[in-house]
Amino acid sequence: MDITSFEQFELNRQLLNAVADAGYTEPTPIQQKTIPLSLGNHDVLGIAQTGTGKTAAYLLPLLMKIKYAQGKNPRALILAPTRELAIQINEAVKELAKYTDLRHLAVYGGLGPKTQIETLQKGVDILVATPGRFMDLYRMGELVTKDIRTMVLDEADKMMDMGFMPQIRSILEVIPTKRQNLLFSATFGARVERLSSEFLEAPMKVEVTPQASTAKMVDQVLYEVPNFRTKINLLNHLINQDTFQRVIIFSRTKEHAENIYKFLSRKVIEGDNIRVIHANKGQNTRINSMDAFKEGNIKVLVATDVVARGIDVAEVSHVVNFDVPLIYEDYVHRIGRTGRANHTGEAITFMTPAENYHIQKIEKIIKMPIPRQPMPDEVFVTETPFDESQAMLREIDEQRRKENPDFLGAFHEKKEKNTAAGKAKQKAKKAAIARKTTARPPSNTRTKSSSGSGSSKRSGSRGGRR
Numbered sequence: 266m267d268i269t270s271f272e273q274f275e276l277n278r279q280l281l282n283a284v285a286d287a288g289y290t291e292p293t294p295i296q297q298k299t300i301p302l303s304l305g306n307h308d309v310l311g312i313a314q315t316g317t318g319k320t321a322a323y324l325l326p327l328l329m330k331i332k333y334a335q336g337k338n339p340r341a342l343i344l345a346p347t348r349e350l351a352i353q354i355n356e357a358v359k360e361l362a363k364y365t366d367l368r369h370l371a372v373y374g375g376l377g378p379k380t381q382i383e384t385l386q387k388g389v390d391i392l393v394a395t396p397g398r399f400m401d402l403y404r405m406g407e408l409v410t411k412d413i414r415t416m417v418l419d420e421a422d423k424m425m426d427m428g429f430m431p432q433i434r435s436i437l438e439v440i441p442t443k444r445q446n447l448l449f450s451a452t453f454g455a456r457v458e459r460l461s462s463e464f465l466e467a468p469m470k471v472e473v474t475p476q477a478s479t480a481k482m483v484d485q486v487l488y489e490v491p492n493f494r495t496k497i498n499l500l501n502h503l504i505n506q507d508t509f510q511r512v513i514i515f516s517r518t519k520e521h522a523e524n525i526y527k528f529l530s531r532k533v534i535e536g537d538n539i540r541v542i543h544a545n546k547g548q549n550t551r552i553n554s555m556d557a558f559k560e561g562n563i564k565v566l567v568a569t570d571v572v573a574r575g576i577d578v579a580e581v582s583h584v585v586n587f588d589v590p591l592i593y594e595d596y597v598h599r600i601g602r603t604g605r606a607n608h609t610g611e612a613i614t615f616m617t618p619a620e621n622y623h624i625q626k627i628e629k630i631i632k633m634p635i636p637r638q639p640m641p642d643e644v645f646v647t648e649t650p651f652d653e654s655q656a657m658l659r660e661i662d663e664q665r666r667k668e669n670p671d672f673l674g675a676f677h678e679k680k681e682k683n684t685a686a687g688k689a690k691q692k693a694k695k696a697a698i699a700r701k702t703t704a705r706p707p708s709n710t711r712t713k714s715s716s717g718s719g720s721s722k723r724s725g726s727r728g729g730r731r
Contacts, residue, residue, distance in 0.1 A: 279364035293318035339392035348373035375548040396432035421450040517588035519543035
């Protein structure tokens, strides 16, 4: 049966009214497949990108089953890899549970636990948590887990990338074994498969998009750029165009993020129209920046991957990958920040020679080449500084060594020449060359010997007379 309305899920009136208020008209494919299975108490393995409606896909049946406030201890646990995503999920709970008396709370690190503990003590039905803060509160004796009957693990692939497996295993040991489990991931690699086998019992697999596919509403382009400074020049050129209405710029490191922010705020973006968020920014600063961006009060948000999955803004016109991500699935999540909620978007990637290796890996994952774009004539291409050039060459050598363990690389040979062992090898090489030279038939041409020890008697006697 085709599901074209939320009424067909037989949700209660409170939830249907909240769905209508949120502007949802027709269930998305992940919602059509997941909600009936979850309402039927099946364990679910969902493979779906962000922006497909998966949060509502697990929240609506969860809210339907819990129905009303009861007791003091949480009855449902939703785990998220980052504080931004935890906050976003908690906001979605607030929106969909607005006509119920259900109590919900997001707990995460980056700030003291005092306020979170006070809220827990008053009573909570749904707990959204990052794994580390969950275990902190449990060890402090502030979190009672015996009533948890549903557990959702969101962004499981990111959990694996961030090394949360030990915390997740600890959590599984302290919550009831008799429960319903739902696991969602944008990709289904070997690590997520292993986790699902530990975490889920006879799961129903729901996959609404090909694994690690890129959003259909997103146009992708790639510029080949020689160095960091030229990336800055290209960014300056692009961001001044009228089509760049609301932009997220992703960098690999917080240092790059700060440099990009300082340049744009000083020379390109007028007024308080740009913010930067990364792991070193305080929690309140990050939340305020996110809210300002969502509300359209700022044009540009510069961010690292720590917040790539915690940004849910419907009308992001452009995503710029200033640096190519080293965790290749993050490319999918980055560009998934645009082209959401049936809006089109553009994802632009800058690639240095050292980043070409990573782009090739990403193109294998997304099963398509990223279209190349010629450098605009207006962009000034700077000469690559010596230090940056050397760093890129070392990186390329390391990439080649990954593919071929026997590859030594140009830097290895240069270094070897300066070591004692290297000098001995070089001497042995020269001796071998000399032996090969003396083994050749004598030439009629009278030449100086290249080595006294390796010369013929005739050449030696000539040398003696001299």
